[in-house]
Amino acid sequence: MKNYLEYLRTKAGLTQQDLADRVDVSRQTIISLENGRYNPSILLAFRLARLFDQPIESIFIYEEENRNEEF
């Protein structure tokens, strides 16, 4: 699943650690999310969406062909 997390984070002037602290996850999780290697839980997606004041679907782009992709 593609996402605009890195763009939104840098735009907000946050480091990966800052973002991790704000949404209560590890920095490694933020790195994996930004690289598209990990799909967040719905709770984490909501926390990120609220933090950036964006709807979830404008941060995370659902792609039909990757629906079976894991982590």
Next chain:
Amino acid sequence: MKNSELSKSRRSLYGWVAVIAGIVLFITGITIRSFIPGTLADTRLLEGLGILITGWGIIPLVRSISIMRNPVAAHRDQLTETDERAITLRNQAAYYTFLFSLVTTSILLVIYSALTRGQSGFDPIWFSLAFLVIAPVMVFAGLVSWLNRS
């Protein structure tokens, strides 16, 4: 008092109680063994239990001390532990470890059965291996069914 502070003080209290109880058990065991020789019960069990409980209590104590010393680093450590990705990875690793141990034990059971050529009578090694194959599968199936109940 905030929830996090309450949790910290509870963790610290549990730690101290466990450490003290463990030390008391350990000392009691040693005292009985040293001063009352020839007791029927083996006090090493008491000493072992004391060491176990002390170790169990040290973990929350060390955590509460590290939180007091560096709250930010401690918070990050806690996040690493409770992080959803880390939990997912640990669950996956545990699942593959379970499969690996199951396959290994099954292979050992087959090899052992072949080597002993199905000798009649009670063979504790064969039954132990069979138990190690069957019991985890039953627990796994039971847990999956229980977790699927809703």
